[in-house]
Every structure is written in structure tokens, then in C-alpha cells.
Amino acid sequence: MDIGAPNTKTVLLLAAGELFADHGFDAVSTRMIADKAKVNLGGIHYHFGSKEALYVAAFKYVCENEERPGLAKLLNTQPELEKTPEGRAKAILMTCRNFLDDLFDPSKPDWKSRLILREISTPSSALPILVREVFTRDFAEDIELYQRLKPGASYDEAMIWQGMLKTQAIFYLMAKTPLEMMRGNKPLDQDFLDSLIRTVAKSMIMLVDLPVPEELR
């Protein structure tokens, strides 16, 4: 979907997306959306037809505009990394760092990721968009890469390996509030994030029998 200047439709998409991400579809009313977007209530049905159609449009917009570079993409732009075991290990570490730093960057709003998370846990009519735009598109390359790193590996094994980063990243994004409460309201700071990056990268590197970089020891 191509969107130019911030018109009513775009404003509605973004306001609705953030509200749905924060509270869930059923907890958000069309009046809340109209208020947040500073748009008349009737505009929702004029532009989208229904609340559900607005949700699907917002979800589709987010999926198609989110770019979360995986390991395979990094290796495509820096092919020399794939030539040596040390380079491949470094590429895995860089991917973990890029992915998690980006996801937890406080200057970047995280509602788009959380909206996707909601569709994962409570699928709606937007589920095919999720599967097509996120699951299939984002996973496929890294699955193929794993099977290149470990010839003969099963699809399941490849799927689980490339999921180690994403599943854990998603959990800590999702569980931020209770985790911080558990830690006595100490926020998940950069130290925590560094530990997570190092642990995930190290385990993924060791699982494909690559040498662990010195900085992870």
C-alpha cells in the first residue's frame, strides 16, 4: 500500500495500529481510534468500511513496511563473511546484535512489533497476511542458510535454529512489564540486552559448530 502525505487514511491506520497493539482488538472502540487520530467517527467507516477492515488494513500496512534484516540478508551484503568459519560466526553475532538492538531501541516505537505479536497469539482474519509477509518471508532465507551451514539438516531443525533469536527476542519484548516488576521495577537496560545478545549468539554459533568469537568467551 502506497501512502503519501499524512492524510486521514494514514492517520487512522497509525492510530488504530498503535491502539490495537496496546490493548487488543476487542478492547479498542472505534471512538477511541477516532479520538486518537483526531478524525471524525464516521471517517472510519467511510475509509475502511468496518472496524475489522481497519484492523486488517493497519496490520497489512505494518507487515509490508516492516523490514527486519535477518542473517541471510547480512551475508548477501557482506559475502566475504561467509568464506571463513570465523566470519560466519561473526555474522551470526552481528545479526543478533542488530536484531535485538533495533527491537529494543527506545527511540523507535515498538507497537508495530507488538501488533504482529498479537496476531500471532490471537489470530484473526489477518492471519494469512501474517503467514505470508512475516513468517514465510522472514524465515525462509535463514532456514535455507542453516541448511547450507549444516548440510543434511532437517527443515524442523533449521526452523528451530533460526527461531532461537526471534522467539527469545519476542518473549522479552512481550514480557517487558512483568519482568521489570519482577526485577523490582529495574528496567531491562543495556546490560541485560548485552547479556541476551551474547547468550543467544553464542548458543547459535555453537549449534552450527563454528568457533566462538573471543569477545563472547
Place this chain on the structure above:
Amino acid sequence: MDIGAPNTKTVLLLAAGELFADHGFDAVSTRMIADKAKVNLGGIHYHFGSKEALYVAAFKYVCENEERPGLAKLLNTQPELEKTPEGRAKAILMTCRNFLDDLFDPSKPDWKSRLILREISTPSSALPILVREVFTRDFAEDIELYQRLKPGASYDEAMIWQGMLKTQAIFYLMAKTPLEMMRGNKPLDQDFLDSLIRTVAKSMIMLVDLPVPEELR
């Protein structure tokens, strides 16, 4: 909460818990709950006072009655496993297997786990119960164990290590439907579960510098 014979209150707790787990708090009406429990609508307010109080009661009931044995508990019942590196590695593998087999056992209803998952992703007034009964209680022992296995390790590192099993288990429980759709409606079968168990166990074992059991090679 001690509950004897299946009285109205218990029936309501269980019916409400399952519905909330399946659809979320806002998507479930008190009429749906009363219908499922085959209880009169007024009974909800008579026994619990409000829909929100019923949710909190159901959540508390689930948290207090769920027993998910961790690694530390296994070692307490079989202390001889902790004596050798091979035994410690085996204990980690057994914990992963027990945890995941139990979570994905088709004969066991998984709505209790999914209800907890919902409170994690969308905290409500029941959040303190979640933190106290699940996060603090379930995590503490394994965190302490990790620091025994790796003296001098930081709290964050220990937290992330013991979370490797739980975070990934939770993701696959949560994402079952879209994952199966991505796999062309092929279910997450025992082969997939075995791959997950093996991969998670292997990475956790290697992270604490223990020897990888022969069966995981």
C-alpha cells in the same frame, strides 16, 4: 484457594479461565461464561462481584495450582545427577524433555498456560499475582542453580540461561496456529517437538560448558 466438590464457584472459575485464555478478557462476555458453565448469569456477580474479579480469581486459581517442575526440582529429587558433569548434562536434557512434553501433551488442556501467556502480554490488575506466583517462584530456583554451575555469573546471565527453555516453549505454544499454517497445515508433531527439545537442551548444556550427551550428537 481450596476447592472441594465441583460447586458453582469452581465451575465458573474453570469455564471463565478457558474462555479468557481462548479469546481474551474483552472478547468474552459474562453471558458466554454463564452459558459455558451452565450457571445463571446472576451467579457471576453473586459469587465474584464483577467480571474483572472473576478474571482475577480464575487467574489466581490457575497460578496457584499449576506445577511446572524446573531443573532445580529435578536435581533435588535425584541429587546423584549433580555429582558428575555427565549427570548435570543429562539433568538439563531431562528437564527440557519433561517441560516440553508436558506443555505439548495433547491429552492435557493447555488453556492454563495460555491464560498465563495472556497476562504476560497484556498485564491487568492480576499482574502482581503473575509476578509473585510464576515469575519469581518458578525462575528463582533455576537462576540460583545456574550461578552454582557457573560461579561468578551475573543475575542477568542466569536469568537468560534459564529462560532459554521457557521463552522458546512459550513461543511455540503461542504461535502454534500460524506456524502450522506456514507449514501447509502440517501440525507441530512429535518430530518437531523432538527437534526442539534436542536443540534447546544442547544449547543450554553447551552454554554451561558441560559435555553434550551422545544422544544429542
Place this chain on the structure above:
DNA sequence: GTCTATAAACCGATAGAC
């Protein structure tokens, strides 16, 4: 404790003026 009836508020959606 269980039931019916209903109050009061809110919901998504629509009609029609501008």
C-alpha cells in the same frame, strides 16, 4: 443460592446535512 427482568452505558454502523 438461583432465577427473571431490566437499568444504564457503550458498542459498531448508518443516514443524511453540508
Place this chain on the structure above:
DNA sequence: GTCTATCGGTTTATAGAC
């Protein structure tokens, strides 16, 4: 394309009979 007013339905919660 934006606005107001409102419809028909559902929601939680309650009052009161039994």
C-alpha cells in the same frame, strides 16, 4: 470528505421474586 444525530444491538451490573 467531514460532520451530527441516531438506530439497533450488546454489554456489565443490579433489583427483587422465589
